[in-house]
Amino acid sequence: MRPARALIDLAALRHNYRLARELGGARALAVVKADAYGHGAVRCAQALEGEADGFAVACIEEALELREAGIRAPILLLEGFFEADELEPIQRHDLWCVVHSSWQLDIIERTALARPLTCWLKLDSGMHRVGFAPDDYRAAHARLAACGKVTRIVAMSHFARADELDSPRVAEQLAQFAAATEGFDGEYSLRNSPALLGWPQLFRRGHEGEWLRPGIMLYGATPFEHYQAQAARLRPVMTLESKIISVRELPAGEPVGYGARFVSPRPTRVGVVAMGYADGYPRHAPDGTPLAVDGRPARLIGRVSMDMLTVDLTDLPRAGLGSRVELWGAQVPASTVAAAAGTIAYQLFCNVRRVARAWHD
Structure with a gap:
């Protein structure tokens, strides 16, 4: 699945x-x-x-x-x-x-x-x-x-x-x-x-x-743009996650994704994640939007497509096929992703669809 x-x-x-x-x-x-x-x-x-x-x-x-x-x-x-x-x-x-x-x-x-x-x-x-x-x-x-x-x-x-x-x-x-x-x-x-x-x-x-x-x-x-002490006491409820389903090695100067928005500035290891705007991830998230791969900080590269997005794995040599990717959650605040994409966390949450939901205590 x-x-x-x-x-x-x-x-x-x-x-x-x-x-x-x-x-x-x-x-x-x-x-x-x-x-x-x-x-x-x-x-x-x-x-x-x-x-x-x-x-x-x-x-x-x-x-x-x-x-x-x-x-x-x-x-x-x-x-x-x-x-x-x-x-x-x-x-x-x-x-x-x-x-x-x-x-x-x-x-x-x-x-x-x-x-x-x-x-x-x-x-x-x-x-x-x-x-x-x-x-x-x-x-x-x-x-x-x-x-x-x-x-x-x-x-x-x-x-x-x-x-x-x-x-x-x-x-x-x-x-x-x-x-x-x-x-x-x-x-x-x-x-x-x-x-x-x-x-x-x-x-x-x-x-x-x-x-x-x-x-x-x-x-x-x-709900705030900047740090606020009481809001810092909140615990994130939703973790949006997926996995890397493909890895490819690109030389410097190669475009990634629709519109060639990102061009590799160096030899780049690219991971493809099963997550896109049809799942609720914001299409307009820019290059550099944070995410986490196997618990380590990483960044989005290339334009988000309907079913997939791409991440830079160059500095994560142990990451590969099957690596867990957190799009937002405890490590990557939804508000941070929202700010990068020019929206608010409310909209990110409300747009989540198609993905399976699992509830736990």
Whole structure:
């Protein structure tokens, strides 16, 4: 069988969830949308169910996959519902629902419900994707509270620049949220992974009404561009690996791969790895992107193709056919590969496909 695979360390996942709880001192929904950022939503939720306060997904399809797998913990729909007929399975499966737009409020008000909803009412405090404008938020909250169809309302918002540790925008959004919810005595949710890791000075730790929403940190990747002490405590969950399937010796001056992007500057020993952009490895990774061969540092050379990529083995004389190659994991941080390719670790993880996944504790 093709040797490309993604190894998912569930013990590391639990470690990272516990770190989120430690840093935030509050209840935390583990964000497992997009198939747990490519790590396998069902297996990750099962690994966390014994201690997670609940889960967050993007949409009802993702929530139903977890319910069908036996996950009984609370599940929040981060995008809420898209059609009125989704309210019936939302009630039947006891799902929590984000309300971010007036049309959703209209549907809730005019729909007969068998049981009341738990709604998370979203404020647009500056992200400007979805959410009620600050001037409209109190009226939306009042409508939800008065409709008789909602048993709990959790106030929420989302930070746009918490991954920038010198940005004033986090404090500005927090002030906007505080003003819009002044006088509300209930539950709220603000902190995502970068806010949890990088902005403890702005939050009151351990407030009993707070809900945390750790996402990327659960999977062991830093949301920051540079070193950050708390992010350094994370443990990588995914190791993407494969093996060398061919080795060839090239003289100086020979091109490698499509477009002749790399030309050997010296006699070069080239290893071919069963991994390509169809597996999720970034096509635009440049020459020199780090990887590891049999645990030793190595570098990518040549353009990544659909099913294969090439590495420089010149200084690794013991490496050869069958050598293990780590594309990212404990030795090669996904964030380092992402930075080299001009993207983010979130996208690397979500793009992983075709490779076999194996989960372990």
